[in-house]
Amino acid sequence: MTPDTLLTLAVATLLLPLCGFVLMIFFGKRLPRQGDWLSTSVIAVSLGMAVVILAAKIGSYGGETLTLNFTWVDLHNVPLIGPLPIVLGVAVDNLTAVMLVVVTLISTLVHLFSIGYMHGDIRYSRYFAYLGFFSFSMLMIVLANNLFLLYVGWELVGISSYLLIGHWYEKKSASNAAIKAFLVNRVGDFGFFLGIAMLFMTFHTFGLREIFEGIGAGRLPFESNWWLTAAGVLLFCGAVGKSAQFPLHVWLPDAMEGPTPVSALIHAATMVAAGVYLVARIFPLMTADALLVVAYIGAITAFISATIAITQNDIKKVLAYSTISQLGYMIMGLGVGAYSAGFFHLVTHAMFKAGLFLGSGSIIHAMHNALHHENDHATDAQDLRNMGGLRKAMPVTFWTFVVYTLAICGVPLTSGFLSKDEILAGTLAFGGMSGHVIIPVIGFLVAGLTAFYMFRVVILAFLGDHKDAARFSHLRESPMVMTIPLVVLAILSVFVFYSFNPFDASDSWIVRAVGRPDSVVPPSMAAPSTEAFEEAAHGLHGTAMLLSLSVAGIGVLFAFVTYYWRKINADAVASALGPAYRFLLNKWYFDEIYQAVIVNGTLALSRILRWFDGNIVDGLVNGTGWVTRGISSVSGMFDTYVVDGIVNLTGYLSGVGGLALRKFQTGRVQSYVIFAVLSVMVFYFVFRLI
Amino acid sequence: MQLYDAVFFVFAFITLVSAFIVVFSRNIMYAAFALLFTFFGVAGLYVLLQADFLAVTQVLIYVGGILVLLLFGVMLTNNIVSVDIKTGVIQTIPALALVAIVAGSLAGIFYSTWRGTVAPPGTVAGTTTALGGLLMTAYMVPFEIVSVILLVALIGAAKMARRHRKA
Amino acid sequence: MGSLGTVWSDFLGWLPHVQLAHFLIVSAIMFSFGLYGVATRRNAILVLMGIELILNAANINLIAFARYGGVNLDGQVAAMFVIALAAAEAAVALAIVLNIYHRFQTVNIDEVSSLKE
Numbered sequence: 007m008t009p010d011t012l013l014t015l016a017v018a019t020l021l022l023p024l025c026g027f028v029l030m031i032f033f034g035k036r037l038p039r040q041g042d043w044l045s046t047s048v049i050a051v052s053l054g055m056a057v058v059i060l061a062a063k064i065g066s067y068g069g070e071t072l073t074l075n076f077t078w079v080d081l082h083n084v085p086l087i088g089p090l091p092i093v094l095g096v097a098v099d100n101l102t103a104v105m106l107v108v109v110t111l112i113s114t115l116v117h118l119f120s121i122g123y124m125h126g127d128i129r130y131s132r133y134f135a136y137l138g139f140f141s142f143s144m145l146m147i148v149l150a151n152n153l154f155l156l157y158v159g160w161e162l163v164g165i166s167s168y169l170l171i172g173h174w175y176e177k178k179s180a181s182n183a184a185i186k187a188f189l190v191n192r193v194g195d196f197g198f199f200l201g202i203a204m205l206f207m208t209f210h211t212f213g214l215r216e217i218f219e220g221i222g223a224g225r226l227p228f229e230s231n232w233w234l235t236a237a238g239v240l241l242f243c244g245a246v247g248k249s250a251q252f253p254l255h256v257w258l259p260d261a262m263e264g265p266t267p268v269s270a271l272i273h274a275a276t277m278v279a280a281g282v283y284l285v286a287r288i289f290p291l292m293t294a295d296a297l298l299v300v301a302y303i304g305a306i307t308a309f310i311s312a313t314i315a316i317t318q319n320d321i322k323k324v325l326a327y328s329t330i331s332q333l334g335y336m337i338m339g340l341g342v343g344a345y346s347a348g349f350f351h352l353v354t355h356a357m358f359k360a361g362l363f364l365g366s367g368s369i370i371h372a373m374h375n376a377l378h379h380e381n382d383h384a385t386d387a388q389d390l391r392n393m394g395g396l397r398k399a400m401p402v403t404f405w406t407f408v409v410y411t412l413a414i415c416g417v418p419l420t421s422g423f424l425s426k427d428e429i430l431a432g433t434l435a436f437g438g439m440s441g442h443v444i445i446p447v448i449g450f451l452v453a454g455l456t457a458f459y460m461f462r463v464v465i466l467a468f469l470g471d472h473k474d475a476a477r478f479s480h481l482r483e484s485p486m487v488m489t490i491p492l493v494v495l496a497i498l499s500v501f502v503f504y505s506f507n508p509f510d511a512s513d514s515w516i517v518r519a520v521g522r523p524d525s526v527v528p529p530s531m532a533a534p535s536t537e538a539f540e541e542a543a544h545g546l547h548g549t550a551m552l553l554s555l556s557v558a559g560i561g562v563l564f565a566f567v568t569y570y571w572r573k574i575n576a577d578a579v580a581s582a583l584g585p586a587y588r589f590l591l592n593k594w595y596f597d598e599i600y601q602a603v604i605v606n607g608t609l610a611l612s613r614i615l616r617w618f619d620g621n622i623v624d625g626l627v628n629g630t631g632w633v634t635r636g637i638s639s640v641s642g643m644f645d646t647y648v649v650d651g652i653v654n655l656t657g658y659l660s661g662v663g664g665l666a667l668r669k670f671q672t673g674r675v676q677s678y679v680i681f682a683v684l685s686v687m688v689f690y691f692v693f694r695l696i
Numbered sequence: 697m698q699l700y701d702a703v704f705f706v707f708a709f710i711t712l713v714s715a716f717i718v719v720f721s722r723n724i725m726y727a728a729f730a731l732l733f734t735f736f737g738v739a740g741l742y743v744l745l746q747a748d749f750l751a752v753t754q755v756l757i758y759v760g761g762i763l764v765l766l767l768f769g770v771m772l773t774n775n776i777v778s779v780d781i782k783t784g785v786i787q788t789i790p791a792l793a794l795v796a797i798v799a800g801s802l803a804g805i806f807y808s809t810w811r812g813t814v815a816p817p818g819t820v821a822g823t824t825t826a827l828g829g830l831l832m833t834a835y836m837v838p839f840e841i842v843s844v845i846l847l848v849a850l851i852g853a854a855k856m857a858r859r860h861r862k863a
Numbered sequence: 864m865g866s867l868g869t870v871w872s873d874f875l876g877w878l879p880h881v882q883l884a885h886f887l888i889v890s891a892i893m894f895s896f897g898l899y900g901v902a903t904r905r906n907a908i909l910v911l912m913g914i915e916l917i918l919n920a921a922n923i924n925l926i927a928f929a930r931y932g933g934v935n936l937d938g939q940v941a942a943m944f945v946i947a948l949a950a951a952e953a954a955v956a957l958a959i960v961l962n963i964y965h966r967f968q969t970v971n972i973d974e975v976s977s978l979k980e
Contacts, residue, residue, distance in 0.1 A: 674973065676910075677787065680794050680902050687797050704881045708889050715893050718912055719900040731912050734893075738919050745886065745930045747939050750946075754922075757946050762915060762953045769908050769957045773964040783906040786973065791902035799895035806887035810931075814882060826936055827943065835940050842947050849951035856958035860965070 007062045013074045016098050019055045019106060020145045022048050023113075027138035034131025045134035046117040049141055053110035056103075063103040064519055071099040073151055073215075087210060094212065097151030100519040101286060101349065105148040108353055109276050112360050113141045115491035116271040119364050122487035123267050123371055133173060137271070140166035144276050148283065152212035153202045156284070160198070160244065163277050164191050170272060171264040183260035190257040194247015201240030204233070218290050222526035231293070231531050238296030241288050242303075249281025249333045252307040256596050258330055262322040266367030269322060274329050274363050275356035282336045282352050289345060290523050293531035301341025301436065305448040308334030310594060312455040316462070317580075317591045320388045321366045324463055328414070329359055331452060335429055342445065343539045344432025345522035350511065351425035354504065358413040358422055361495035365407040368484040368492065369393065369467060372400060376480035390463065395472040399481035402489045404468050406496040411464050413499040415457040415558050421499050424511040426453065428543075431550035435542035439534055450557050457561030465569040510547065704744055711737030724770050724783055728763070735759050749824040886927035894920035907960045907970040911953065918949045 026048035034041045063072075075095035084090045098106075117137060124133055143166055146159030165188075172184030206212060208227040209220045227233040245251065250258040261273050272278070285292075285300060292300070308331045315327035332355050339348030366388075373387035385392055397404040413422030430453070433446040472478035483489065505514030522539075525532045533539075568574045580587040589595070670681070710733060717730035735758040742751035831839050877884075893916055900913025922942045929938025960970055967975050 673976065673978065674786070676902050676904075676972065679898075680787070680790055683798060683898060684794055687794075687801060690801065701879050701881045704885065708885070711889065712892055712896075715896040715916055718916065719896045719903070724906060724909065727909055727912060731915065734916065734919070738923060741886065741889070741923060742926055744881075745926045747926045747929065747942070750922075750926060750939055750942055753943065753946055757950050758915070758919075761950050765953050765957050766908060766911060766915075769911075769960055772961060773908065773970045783904065783909060784971075785903045786905055788903055791899050794902065795895045795899045798898060799891055802891035802894065803888050806884050806891060810883045810887060811877065812882075814931075823936065823939060827939060830936055830940050831943075835944075838944060842944055846947060846951050849955050853954040853958040856955075857961050 007066065009067070009072045012059055012062055012067075012098060013072055013096065015055050015059050016096060016102075016106070016149060017074070019052045019059065019110070020096070020142065020149055022052045022055075023138040023141035023145065027135050027142060030131055030135035030138060034135055037131070040131035040134075042117075042121050042130070042134050045138050046114065046121065048138065049110060049114045049117050052141070052145075053107070053114045056106040056110045059098065060103040060107050063098060063100065064515070069100075071097050071151075071215075073097040075151075075213075090210060092154070092212070093152070094155050095151050096149040096155075097215075098149070101283075102148050104349075104353060104516065104520060105283060106145065108279075108356050109141065109144050109148060112271055112275040112356055113137070113144075115360065115494060116267045116364070119270070119367065119488050119491045120265070120267040122485045123367055124265060127265075129173065133170075133265070136166055136169045136173075137268075140170065140272060140277070144280065147280050151214055153205065153214065153217075154212040156287075157195075157198065157202060160195065160248065160280065163248075163272075163280060164188055164195070167191075167261070167272055167277055170268040171261050173265055173268065174263075177263065179260075180263040183257075183263040187257040187261050190254050191247045194243050194245070194254050197240045197243025198245075198247070201237050201243070204228075204237050204240065214287065218526045221291050224528070226528075231528065234291070234527065234531065235293045235295045238288065238292040239299055242285060242292075242296065242300055245281030245284045245337070246303060247281075248284070249278050249337065250307075250330050251281070251303050251334060251337060252310055253596070255307060255311065255330050256593075256600060259323055259326045259593070262320075262326050266322065266363055266370060269326070270360045270363035270367065273326065274359040278329060278333055279336075279352050279356060282333065282340065282348065285337065285340045286345065286349055289340065290526045292525070292533070293527050294533040295531070297341050297343065297533050298440075298442070299341075301338050301442070301445055304334045304336070304338030304341050305445050306334070307331070308338060308452045309448050312452045312459070313590050314593050316455060316459045317587060319390050320386070321369065321390055321393075321463060321467065322363075322388055324390075324459060325359070325362055325366060328362075328456065328460065331456060332359065332414070335426070335449070335452070338445065338449065339429035339432055342432045342436035343522070343533055343536075344429055344435075344543065346517040346520055347425060347428030347432050349520050350504070350514075350516055351422075351429055353516065354413065354421035354425045354499070357495050357498040358410040358420075361406060361410040361492060361499060362414070364488070364492055364495065365403055365410065368400065368403045368488055369396060371484055371488070372396075372403075372481050375482065376477045379480040380477055382477075390466040392473070393467040394470045395468070395478065396481065397468040399472075399478065400483045402483055402492065406489075406492040407468065408464065409496040409499050411460045414460055415562065416453060416554050417558065418555070419501055419508050421501050421504050424501055424505055424508075424514070427509075427547070427551055427554060428511055428517075430554050431543045431547045432539075434546040434550055435539060438546070439539075439542055450553055453554050454557040454561040457558040458565050461562050461565035462569055465565060469570060509551065512544065512547075700744065704741070707737050707740035707744065710734075711741065722783060722785075724774070728767055728770060731766070732759060732763055735763065746823070748822055749827055883927055883931035886923060886931075890920040890923040890927070893917075893923070905971045905973060907963065907972055907975075910972065911956050911960070914956075915949065915953070918945060921945060 026045050030041050030045055037044060073095055074097070075093050078092045078094045080089075080091040082089060117134070120133065120137070124130055127133060140163060143159050143162035147156055147163065148159075150156040150159060168184045168188045171187055172181045175181045175184070202212070204227050205217055208225060209217050211217065211220075221234070227237050247254045258273055258278070262269055264273075311327040311330035311334065315324050315331065318324045318327060332351070336348045336351050336355070339345075339351060370387050373393070377383070377385055377387055409420070413420035416423045416426040430446070430449050433449045437443040437446040472481070501508045504516055505511040507513065511517055522536045524536065534542075568576050568579075592598070670677075672678075714730040714733035714737060718727045718734060721727045721730065735754060738758075739751040739754040742748075742754055897913045897916030897918075897920060900916060901910050902913075904910050904913060922945050925934075925938045925942045925945070927938075928934045929936060929942070932938070963975055964970050969975070
């Protein structure tokens with residue numbers, strides 16, 4: 007397959023979901039079954055093409071990057087800069103090829119799942135249209151070879167997320183959550199945009215390869231190393247927003263208001279992974295300081311969300327915080343330099359997290375139906391405390407859910423074990439090389455917490471007995487349309503597809519395909535080179551594995567002790583640690599702090615500005631109007647008295663003159679005699695003087 | 697001053713004073729009789745100017761004809777109860793001003809222009825014959841025309857002044 | 864003022880010796896009187912008297928120039944014609960005045976008007 011064919015396929019993969027979106031938006035409602043088959047088949051075709059691309063790329067073009075550029079607009083000669091064509095394009099390298107498959111695969115499975123889950127929904131066709139639009143946007147992010155198209159795709163996924171979170175917009179909490187997601191993302195996007203602008207100002211191009219070449223040649227933003235770090239951190243801001251890192255993580259839990267398949271696709275597997283993808287893309291220009299910031303943010307995020315997850319009672323909220331925590335893991339992995347590990351974890355996490363969400367969707371779907379049967383509209387179908395014993399009613403859901411949980415806890419023989427291990431080894435290496443030991447400590451601590459709260463979910467939902475027997479009798483396994491994706495994802499959570507060695511993925515195809523790119527940063531600012539890092543990590547692999555297994559084991563044990571064997575009373579612990587428990591339950595009060603400081607601050611500022619506008623600006627405008635009225639009344643007076651006065655005066659003078667001259671017409675001949683003689687005398691004197 | 701000059705001043709005085717009375721008197725009869733004296737004074741001036749025929753003609757026509765006519769007119773057009781027939785005047789002041797201007801200008805012109813004109817020497821013989829000759833020769837046409845005018849005036853005046861019968 | 868005095872003494876020296884100018888000045892004054900009478904008098908007859916005065920003044924002028932100027936007897940002929948015409952005019956004028964009196968019962972020129980005031 008020639009490069010051109012491959013690139014054409016890539017573009018086709020990108021544009022097919024867009025066509026699907028357009029068709030569904032305009033004609034969706036009129037198609038049979040409202041067109042769900044159309045959306046699903048379109049994304050399935052894209053999946054097929056993505057697989058072909060991946061195979062061809064890794065098979066034939068191993069280490070190359072295939073690029074297709076086009077000049078979007080040519081600004082010709084710009085003063086002080088010279089010729090400035092804006093060149094955009096797509097590029098396929100291994101990172102992109104793998105992401106293509108991940109995105110289209112998860113999207114296809116979610117489409118399939120939604121056919122069952124969203125059955126009878128009031129905006130069925132529009133939902134599928136938006137799913138297609140999201141797929142297109144995400145693929146644009148993945149395919150872009152320049153920051154401009156990447157930013158466009160970035161914003162478009164933001165819009166898709168907004169539209170899909172607010173799918174049931176009649177519910178106030180849903181529409182609020184959609185707005186919150188968009189606004190919080192905007193904060194991150196602002197930093198992202200500043201970074202892009204800074205790089206464009208320096209290099210006059212958006213293309214990543216050109217920027218890397220420029221930095222490698224020694225040109226730095228504003229001629230300073232510090233600004234290079236700043237550029238890196240600013241670009242990372244976008245990832246902080248999109249991947250729900252601290253401090254912009256607050257939108258993700260609220261985004262659970264959207265339909266569960268949406269949560270699976272967007273807020274577990276793909277969109278939130280876009281941030282991780284971005285960091286991977288801009289990795290070559292990150293200085294050591296920037297990477298340190300990245301690592302710490304990732305670690306802090308992982309820690310905070312893991313602590314919150316252990317207290318939550320809504321199954322989707324637990325999964326949401328788990329997602330934030332795992333994203334923190336990926337970011338942390340990239341930050342410490344474990345590039346391939348971080349990316350690998352993105353791929354494996356996409357599979358099992360999507361599976362976890364779809365599984366929870368299956369549970370919620372069954373709970374809803376059961377509650378509906380009993381006309382119970384008050385009980386929360388998503389609350390863990392209302393579940394129990396579901397393994398008997400929904401076996402497929404149960405077993406696949408167990409597989410996902412094992413993967414996320416990092417149990418051997420799963421894909422998650424491989425990726426998590428790589429990251430933890432990387433953090434150990436980083437801690438050893440740089441002295442920032444808190445990072446690996448957090449890494450292992452979070453692993454333990456993850457195991458604890460995930461098994462808590464499994465125990466509370468599936469094991470034990472259901473409280474309400476009547477309700478339990480109505481619980482059914484979900485239809486095939488929903489269980490098949492679960493099975494597929496469960497299969498993909500096993501180690502086999504990624505590495506033939508279940509305990510070490512260093513030699514796997516994916517790690518070798520997506521290797522860490524060389525940094526173009528000047529050596530004084532760069533992180534330890536790839537070789538040095540690989541060496542350190544390799545040696546610590548065994549240590550990491552042992553530590554992670556023991557920590558995970560402790561976590562699982564604790565979960566069973568507390569929730570299954572009931573040796574420790576969770577409620578007693580909660581009330582004993584009252585303030586701490588409430589702190590965690592209320593999500594570290596982040597929302598409250600943001601509300602008080604930022605939201606209220608902005609509202610106060612807007613009130614001040616409104617006062618200014620209403621009193622001063624409007625005052626000026628009113629003043630101008632008042633002055634104009636004054637001037638016009640003066641003008642009017644002038645017109646009335648002076649102008650009209652002159653006119654009246656003229657008339658008056660004419661009248662007076664007429665009255666005066668009338669006196670000459672006496673009607674008496676003798677007067678005329680006098681006038682005549684007088685005239686003669688006047689003539690005489692005039693001519694005499696002349 | 698010779699006799700000639702003294703006589704001139706006498707007749708001039710008579711003429712002007714009478715003219716003054718004619719114009720300024722409120723009584724019509726006084727005015728009419730003053731006019732009589734004016735005509736006589738003028739006749740005297742004519743004599744001084746060696747126009748003997750005209751002096752006599754002046755008296756005959758003016759006094760005998762015109763003045764009598766005027767008196768007839770006065771009598772016929774007033775309700776005469778007594779001799780005092782009063783009349784009024786109008787716009788005296790403007791007229792006075794005008795008259796002053798006119799008199800002043802004319803007198804000034806005459807004085808300044810002909811101050812030094814002296815009479816040719818010698819006296820002229822009676823003018824009657826000469827005038828008659830001129831009338832019949834040089835001024836024949838005007839003579840005839842004036843005759844026609846007099847005829848027309850006679851007929852016209854007679855016609856106009858007739859008592860109208862109510863027809 | 865000095866010049867005025869010399870003018871006055873000149874005038875007084877000139878005055879006794881009668882010349883053309885004397886007659887002319889007399890005629891000018893009589894003319895003025897006649898004009899005043901025409902302009903001022905209410906009674907129509909008195910207006911006619913004023914007209915006669917004017918005519919007489921003109922006559923004096925003519926005859927004075929006949930004697931002193933180079934006009935000789937032509938002036939006197941003119942004066943004769945003037946007298947004749949004055950007579951004709953007086954006759955016609957009186958006839959008109961009588962008609963007016965007959966019509967309006969008054970000879971006050973102001974009151975002789977059919978136009979509304």
